[in-house]
Amino acid sequence: MSEASVSPVRTTCPYCGVGCGVNVQPETDGSFTVKPDKLHPANQGRLCSKGMALAETLDHPMRLLHPEIAGRAVSWDEASTEVAQKLKDITAKHGPDSVAFYVSGQLLTEDYYVANKLMKGFIGSANIDTNSRLCMSSAVVAHKRAFGEDLVPCSYEDLEQCELIVLVGTNTAWCHPVLYQRMVKAKKDNPSLKVVLIDPRRTQTADLADLHLAVKPGSDAYLYNGLLAYLADNGHTAAAFVAQHTENSEGAIEQAKISANDVVAVAEQCGLSVEAVSAFFTLFASTEKVVSVFSQGVNQSSSGADKGNALINCHLLTGRIGKPGMGPFSFTGQPNAMGGREVGGLANQLAAHMDIENPEHRELVQEFWQSPRIPQQQGLKAVDLFEAIHEGKVKAVWIMATNPAVSLPDTNRVREALEKCECVIVSDCIANTDTMKYADIRLPALTWGERNGTVTNSDRTISRQRPFVPAQGESKADWQIVTEVAHKMGYAKDFPYQTSLDVFKEHATLSGYKNDGQRCFDISVLSGLSREAFDALQPMQWPLKAADASAIETSDGSPEDYMETTRLFEDGLFFTPSRKARFISVTPTLPQSEASHEYPLVMNTGRVRDHWHTLTRTGISSRLSLHVSEPTVEISPQDASSRGLKDGDLLRVHNQLGELRLPAKIDQGLQQGNVFVPMHWNQQFGHSATVGNVIPSAVDPFSGQPESKHAVVEIEPLNTIWHGFIISRRQLTLSNTSYWHCQKVDDAWYYALAGDQLPEDWAGMSRKVLCGEGKANWVEYFDSARQTYRGARFIGESLESCVFVGPSAAQLPETTWLKQLFTQDQLTKSDRQSLLSGKPAVVVEDTGKVVCSCFNIGEKTIQQAVQTNGLTTIEAIGKCLKAGTNCGSCIPELKAYL
Numbered sequence: 065m066s067e068a069s070v071s072p073v074r075t076t077c078p079y080c081g082v083g084c085g086v087n088v089q090p091e092t093d094g095s096f097t098v099k100p101d102k103l104h105p106a107n108q109g110r111l112c113s114k115g116m117a118l119a120e121t122l123d124h125p126m127r128l129l130h131p132e133i134a135g136r137a138v139s140w141d142e143a144s145t146e147v148a149q150k151l152k153d154i155t156a157k158h159g160p161d162s163v164a165f166y167v168s169g170q171l172l173t174e175d176y177y178v179a180n181k182l183m184k185g186f187i188g189s190a191n192i193d194t195n196s197r198l199c200m201s202s203a204v205v206a207h208k209r210a211f212g213e214d215l216v217p218c219s220y221e222d223l224e225q226c227e228l229i230v231l232v233g234t235n236t237a238w239c240h241p242v243l244y245q246r247m248v249k250a251k252k253d254n255p256s257l258k259v260v261l262i263d264p265r266r267t268q269t270a271d272l273a274d275l276h277l278a279v280k281p282g283s284d285a286y287l288y289n290g291l292l293a294y295l296a297d298n299g300h301t302a303a304a305f306v307a308q309h310t311e312n313s314e315g316a317i318e319q320a321k322i323s324a325n326d327v328v329a330v331a332e333q334c335g336l337s338v339e340a341v342s343a344f345f346t347l348f349a350s351t352e353k354v355v356s357v358f359s360q361g362v363n364q365s366s367s368g369a370d371k372g373n374a375l376i377n378c379h380l381l382t383g384r385i386g387k388p389g390m391g392p393f394s395f396t397g398q399p400n401a402m403g404g405r406e407v408g409g410l411a412n413q414l415a416a417h418m419d420i421e422n423p424e425h426r427e428l429v430q431e432f433w434q435s436p437r438i439p440q441q442q443g444l445k446a447v448d449l450f451e452a453i454h455e456g457k458v459k460a461v462w463i464m465a466t467n468p469a470v471s472l473p474d475t476n477r478v479r480e481a482l483e484k485c486e487c488v489i490v491s492d493c494i495a496n497t498d499t500m501k502y503a504d505i506r507l508p509a510l511t512w513g514e515r516n517g518t519v520t521n522s523d524r525t526i527s528r529q530r531p532f533v534p535a536q537g538e539s540k541a542d543w544q545i546v547t548e549v550a551h552k553m554g555y556a557k558d559f560p561y562q563t564s565l566d567v568f569k570e571h572a573t574l575s576g577y578k579n580d581g582q583r584c585f586d587i588s589v590l591s592g593l594s595r596e597a598f599d600a601l602q603p604m605q606w607p608l609k610a611a612d613a614s615a616i617e618t619s620d621g622s623p624e625d626y627m628e629t630t631r632l633f634e635d636g637l638f639f640t641p642s643r644k645a646r647f648i649s650v651t652p653t654l655p656q657s658e659a660s661h662e663y664p665l666v667m668n669t670g671r672v673r674d675h676w677h678t679l680t681r682t683g684i685s686s687r688l689s690l691h692v693s694e695p696t697v698e699i700s701p702q703d704a705s706s707r708g709l710k711d712g713d714l715l716r717v718h719n720q721l722g723e724l725r726l727p728a729k730i731d732q733g734l735q736q737g738n739v740f741v742p743m744h745w746n747q748q749f750g751h752s753a754t755v756g757n758v759i760p761s762a763v764d765p766f767s768g769q770p771e772s773k774h775a776v777v778e779i780e781p782l783n784t785i786w787h788g789f790i791i792s793r794r795q796l797t798l799s800n801t802s803y804w805h806c807q808k809v810d811d812a813w814y815y816a817l818a819g820d821q822l823p824e825d826w827a828g829m830s831r832k833v834l835c836g837e838g839k840a841n842w843v844e845y846f847d848s849a850r851q852t853y854r855g856a857r858f859i860g861e862s863l864e865s866c867v868f869v870g871p872s873a874a875q876l877p878e879t880t881w882l883k884q885l886f887t888q889d890q891l892t893k894s895d896r897q898s899l900l901s902g903k904p905a906v907v908v909e910d911t912g913k914v915v916c917s918c919f920n921i922g923e924k925t926i927q928q929a930v931q932t933n934g935l936t937t938i939e940a941i942g943k944c945l946k947a948g949t950n951c952g953s954c955i956p957e958l959k960a961y962l
């Protein structure tokens with residue numbers, strides 16, 4: 065390939081709901097360079113650390129390459145026939161509700177559309193739900209109740225046009241890093257812009273905040289009811305707007321006053337000082353241009369929908385919606401959480417923002433699909449769905465692009481359900497996920513870089529994902545897999561799709577079908593999209609309006625034929641029957657599990673900066689695994705000291721549902737009595753590290769969204785008598801250890817280990833664990849007095865693995881140098897001689913935990929540079945070390961060293 069002949073492919077990042085544009089440049093050596101797209105409206109030339117590292121995660125060592133039935137590789141023909149037959153047989157015998165699909169906000173819109181159509185219109189059940197249930201479903205309910213439709217009014221540019229940003233239950237710095245950077249810049253450009261953070265933890269996001277309200281977990285609705293009452297009592301009502309464009313303001317205010325009659329009561333309910341609550345209320349009341357961003361700290365709650373509405377109520381009362389720089393703004397999590405909602409991927413939706421329980425909508429969709437049947441009522445929501453599988457009511461489940469054995473609450477029960485289920489079909493690109501273990505039929509799906517279609521981000525911008533590498537193995541697009549199954553079930557004429565464009569056009573057409581302005585979601589001007597126009601499609605914000613009335617019929621989707629919509633509700637009209645927005649009366653409730661004598665600690669969960677969900681992508685990148693390299697339970701300094709714990713102590717975190725085994729990490733940002741466990745680790749990456757093991761399946765009564773942010777637990781030291789580690793070129797299966805976790809390092813895997821029983825023979829055990837192909841030779845050292853064992857396994861001259869064991873973690877060597885040895889094909893004589901000492905003959909510098917992953921700069925390097933050179937600004941650190949000058953994701957952390 066000559067340099068000149070290949071131009072970069074413009075596509076969209078597959079991670080978070082910011083939906084950044086990326087340019088992928090194929091290089092002459094077959095590799096790819098990923099750069100931010102300067103022209104994409106979401107990121108305007110920025111990318112975070114995960115986006116920057118995308119090229120490193122393209123080749124997955126565990127790709128699923130062939131369809132399999134019961135572990136046997138089969139042809140696609142056989143696989144799709146088997147899936148179709150199973151679905152037909154089971155529904156013929158037990159009815160349509162005896163089968164289910166469980167899909168994902170990481171599917172493309174086209175995949176999602178086809179799966180939803182097959183289940184709802186042809187199998188005739190509404191048993192299709194999605195991992196968006198765990199993520200956005202409370203926000204969906206809040207939007208529908210308030211606005212009559214699931215609509216996000218704002219646009220990213222509102223973050224730059226406002227005077228106050230309230231961040232509620234969002235760790236934006238780590239989870240929507242590019243939007244965080246946009247906010248940082250907005251604040252720099254406009255020093256009067258204020259930021260308030262509402263989060264029980266002091267996260268990296270607090271760095272941007274003028275005020276941080278460390279609320280008592282789960283108490284946000286008290287705060288927002290209090291705010292509503294305060295606004296009403298102090299004359300901050302947009303009276304004309306409220307009268308003309310809203311309903312039930314009085315009811316909601318009255319209800320709010322029952323729970324929160326003054327600032328003192330609110331402060332008490334939320335565990336805050338009266339001053340802090342007053343400061344927030346005054347700031348909100350006195351600032352016209354307010355954007356309130358909310359995310360999982362609000363949604364993942366047994367009262368998440370009410371919390372969303374309590375927040376929206378305050379925007380309605382002040383009329384702060386539908387104008388530049390203001391509005392409630394739900395940040396979506398997954399790259400296509402919004403697209404999934406457009407096509408109706410939730411069990412209570414239909415398609416194109418229509419509802420199953422609305423007879424007119426049912427009729428309309430059925431007519432459009434020409435489908436033989438359509439369910440009359442909602443299907444099972446995720447948690448109930450897996451319960452129904454457990455009970456044997458649902459006998460076949462097809463899981464696509466999600467890992468429920470890790471991400472649902474009460475994962476032990478979910479795993480039992482999958483174990484018992486008659487037929488588990490899993491479409492995934494990876495062969496070894498925790499869920500894949502239960503699959504009877506495995507279907508290899510395309511992944512990012514290979515897929516071709518559309519996604520929609522948090523601010524309603526539809527962007528293209530374009531392919532730049534060929535499909536690996538026999539993998540196929542998800543829409544194509546579903547289409548083939550639909551054909552085998554006898555629905556060939558109803559699923560006539562040859563390409564994802566065919567699907568997209570049908571979806572666009574349905575959005576306008578008999579719409580007449582009743583449904584906001586309308587992209588029907590793209591119904592006649594040509595191949596060329598689809599391939600050239602620029603990011604655009606729905607709803608799309610035709611530039612002139614005739615354009616809909618004739619348009620080939622060229623940009624001049626339509627107009628985008630930056631902001632919704634500018635005309636004060638909503639999508640309820642009365643066209644008025646609704647205030648919702650909210651009675652606050654606290655999380656379902658309460659701390660007790662037995663389980664005194666409140667456990668919170670969430671994300672870390674450089675990892676994505678269940679680690680199927682980021683877990684194979686050594687660079688992304690450096691920032692937070694191990695699963696931990698974060699505890700407050702007070703709890704650590706009262707329990708005599710220090711960093712790194714191995715703990716059992718347990719409650720009535722199960723246990724976790726994790727090292728302690730003392731975190732100044734936690735309140736006493738609270739602990740935090742990241743959601744990412746699972747059975748592929750650790751022993752008892754799946755946080756869902758201890759999360760109860762409490763759900764919101766309206767949305768069915770689980771309370772994944774809340775459990776109560778007790779912690780106690782894990783009994784261990786030896787500690788060790790293994791570094792190995794291959795991934796290993798470990799038994800006989802009471803603790804392990806693994807981390808990808810350059811050219812190898814690092815395993816931390818601990819056990820409560822000494823093996824009879826370390827050498828024998830090491831051989832068993834590290835056995836593999838090729839004739840190996842060992843170098844070993846055993847000190848029986850000190851109970852120390854060290855061994856290394858060579859294949860020829862190449863170091864294949866090494867193992868270090870001792871009575872305590874403190875007696876093990878630092879591992880930086882040992883990990884580096886695996887980047888060499890052959891060890892030098894001196895390295896080989898020093899190997900078992902764990903230290904090089906010539907000492908290499910330990911740079912500490914990596915902070916800047918773009919330039920691999922460790923904390924010790926930063927501390928040293930700050931001290932010796934007297935650096936006082938982020939810019940100065942950047943000049944001196946380059947840290948923070950590329951993607952900027954580490955800037956909040958860099959500030960801590962100044």
Ligand SMILES: Nc1nc2c(c(=O)[nH]1)N[C@H]1C(S)=C(S)[C@@H](COP(=O)(O)OP(=O)(O)OC[C@H]3O[C@@H](n4cnc5c(=O)[nH]c(N)nc54)[C@H](O)[C@@H]3O)O[C@H]1N2
Pocket residue numbers: 080081199232233234235236238239240262263264265267279280281282283284359360361362396397398668669670671672673674675676677773
């Ligand atoms: N790095 C990274 N980024 C991601 C993802 C990822 O896996 N990794 N996943 C993406 C997805 S799918 C999603 S949904 C988003 C999630 O994005 P966020 O919602 O921002 O992320 P979380 O860490 O889940 O939770 C946010 C915060 O809620 C706080 N919280 C917990 N309980 C409460 C409470 O009672 N009240 C309040 N006010 N706050 C509370 C937690 O302390 C946490 O800091 O991130 C997206 N971006």
Ligand SMILES: Nc1nc2c(c(=O)[nH]1)N[C@H]1C(S)=C(S)[C@@H](COP(=O)(O)OP(=O)(O)OC[C@H]3O[C@@H](n4cnc5c(=O)[nH]c(N)nc54)[C@H](O)[C@@H]3O)O[C@H]1N2
Pocket residue numbers: 168170171195196198199200360364397398464465466467468470471472491492493494497509510511512515542669670671676677678679680743755756759772773
């Ligand atoms: N305790 C706790 N639990 C949580 C959360 C929390 O904050 N705390 N957050 C919840 C939230 S918000 C979310 S969104 C979920 C996320 O949880 P999951 O959806 O379970 O997590 P992922 O690891 O993203 O799973 C995606 C799967 O799809 C596969 N995949 C990737 N691309 C494709 C493709 O193109 N096609 C197919 N067929 N497969 C593909 C990946 O290999 C992976 O196995 O977790 C939820 N669970």
Ligand code: SF4
Pocket residue numbers: 077078079080081082083084107110111112113114115116240241242243
């Ligand atoms: S903020 Fe980061 S993870 Fe999210 S879309 Fe942009 S580059 Fe991807």
Ligand SMILES: [Mo]
Pocket residue numbers: 198199200397398
């Ligand atoms: Mo999510």
